[in-house]
Amino acid sequence: MTMTDNRQNTVIGTRQLRREDPALLTGEAKFTNDLNLPGALHLSILRSPHAHAKIVSINTAAAKASPGVVAVYTGAELQSEWAGPMPCAWPVTPDMKNPPHFPLAASKVCYVGDGVVAVLATSESASRDALDLIEVEYKVLKAVVDVEEALSDANIIHEDLGTNKSYTWNLKIEATEGCVEDAFQKAAFKVSERYVQQRLLPMAMEPRAVAAVPQPFGGDITLYSSTQIPHILKVMAALTLGIPEQQVRVIAPSVGGGFGSKLDVYAEELLCMALARKHSLPVRWVEERSENSMATIHGRGQVQYVELAADKSGKLTAVRVRIKADMGAYLQLVTPGVPILGAFLYAGVYDIPLAYDFSCDGIFTTLTPTDAYRGAGRPEATYAIESAMDALAREMKIDPLELRKRNFIQKEQFPYVAFSGLTYDSGDHLQAAEKAAGLADYVGIRAQQAKQNVPGAKKRLGIGMSSYFEMCGLAPSRVLASLNYGAGGWEAATVRILPTCKVQVVTGTSPHGQGHETSWAMIASEKLGIPQEDIDVLHSDTAISPLGLDTYGSRSLPVGGVAIAGACDKVIDKARLIAAHQLECSADDLEFAGGVFSVKGSPDRAVPMAAIAFAAFTAHNLPDGLEPNLEAQYTYDPPNFSWPFGTHMCVLEVDTETGQIEILKYVAVDDCGVQINPLIVEGQVHGGVIQGLAQALFEEAVYDTDGNLKTTTLAEYLVPAASDVPSITTAHTVTPSPTNQLGVKGIGEAGTIGAASTVINAVVDALSGIGVTSMPMPASPQTVWRAIQSAAKAK
């Protein structure tokens, strides 16, 4: 481990087993659909079989008469339940077009899976059975499937908008007007590439589930949901339903993965709440997997045009990017913002002049709405720049690692003010790249490649790489304001030392597999000098943790974790006053270490936190004016994004006769600053890498020309199994972030951000000698084989 950090941590940085695990390993953990709710009604939803159609008539009579059915509602019949349409929190431009979107479609359906009729019954099977008895007459309209064709407005999806374009968002940074075009004119080398980020299904293993439970009196309602965002959901549900916010409590029980797909406010959550209130009974819903494929948001869905200009040494002189981003049929919570999160990263980890021209069109199609999916905009951007760098290296006939080295922002340049005005906090790209090259045996592989990749070779060897920045730790509230986002980016924490010196840490983050309970207890233990086993972490219930902005965007540690450290500081400050009072000294004369306050220079004059906790509780003898109890709430608004980085490398062989790819080695060198728990960091990297690799090789939400999703089940949508993927060699460098007291950066999305381009670059590297210069994702054997064949024909 390259430890450049001189913190004297004893808990932080150690490999602690997770306290979450026993309940999950023994079946004791409760996911939303595990809750026992006697008397609950079951909601099922009839969904549109058409991508684009007018609803002509709906006959629900037979369904209403079906055994066990309590009520059946069409969209029109529920319209009065909504105080407003479903929320989009990120109107990226003032003139962004956002069609009204309600939990059930009333007059028109805009994608296969759009909700049409809600059935409530006394059992899940009764409500599902009744769906078959509903007759809906549709007038089918032409589907709009291709994002670029949609721009022609030949078939407008939302007539009132008059166009399929939601917005155009520009980021043009020029030192002098016209300098981007000028750079391209004068470039010694340039590349112009088109990449397609296929649609992906997030496929969290737990499908979504919801239960809304009205309280017996007073009008309060509790919503249980498999969500990443109980706090945001509470605000949005209250607004959409017109319920006073203080009457809504949202609880996320154990949540079985999210990857962004549960970072949303969904129709089913609002329907369960509205119907539970209407019927004064609990109402629950659980998603089937094939329903999940259509009704839960999709990820990616972008066409990218990327141009790089470089001087004769390969130094980048300008970057130009045009994005066609597929919004799907409606704007969900942050749909339009996803490509914008990537907008700042198309220059990657490279030192470029003020010559950057980015523009993105957000475009409606008649497909499932897209939204954040692990990395959200940043994997797309990283894929584009890292693939284009390889294209540039091929153009220049130089080694791609050498090209990167010529362009890296150098260690000495940090903190680095980028072309965008954003400041990159810290980094050492060269170190990460060299470490990865060492672990992958870059030099050796190149030598072996020269021997192996001879004309006619059946198996060709390739090595690919990606050096990335992960702009994360979402986010400084003022920066979000400048991007027109509808909320802040702070995170809240409360630290409460109980009379017996046990600790409750209350966090606004909402974990769904990341191990926050373990990591947050480690942070509090480090700060307070209290053993981890005496610290509980409370989360994911808005009644227990009323303030928070939840978990996404690799924000939990660099924002939420830092908030906990800040709350600990406040508690320690208060405890210090009590200690000084007891020791009859000035608070400034005290030092605090290992959970004990002692007088500087007289270590025998000391008082432990346990004594102070009890004194704060009894309040018999506190300094004048000091409130009893040891509790502090702290809200941390980060001054900057955090910028984890790293280099991934992949070595693989391509069978030129079958198109089959075999990964021989995958190396991930990641730098997320100070690591709280390296065990968890590695796990995040493993999972992220395989999700990125899955985009590269396996996964795609495939639609036909009528807008039917052809990959609705796990039999058709290829989430890789253990036998499909390699082991991963992980390593790291440690470059602490200077912007927060823990020196942390976040790691949740890094693996995904680095992986897809690493793998595809390796595939193209293997085949470039036989004329293959690009490879669509997913690079299935058939796709690879076809690319090889068409390259051979072109010769």
Place this chain on the structure above:
Amino acid sequence: MKVSITVNGTKQEKEVEPRTLLVHFLRDQLQLTGTNIGCDTSSCGACTVHLDGEAVKSCTVLAAQADGGTVMTIEGLSKDGEMHPMQQAFMENHGLQCGYCTPGMVMASIGLLNENPNPTEEEVRLGLEGNLCRCTGYHNIVKSVLAAAKK
């Protein structure tokens, strides 16, 4: 119809509909919710339990087919408050994150070692190909199973 199934050592006699799947019998009638449902095509393996000593996907078995049989679920693995060595191996090797696939993955892994007590890494990967995980990338799951084999 009536079925009699011994679940985690206790004989359970219940009325079920003929179409009731074993997984729904376990979850809805016995409240054994540790067995999870992740798909509707028998692809994900989250619902894996042991039926008469063999790992099966409980969404592919009717409760009626298990009549007279013996079922072990994740809830039945611990003995005297001690987790099964496979559960311990998953904990020690960080073989789980969100935990949703975990009960099925643990049951499948025990089944795998019952058939092949000393598998290679490749054999573990092939042996678990019917169980999907979206969090771990399988790296630490494979490590867990190999570690359990050594116990």
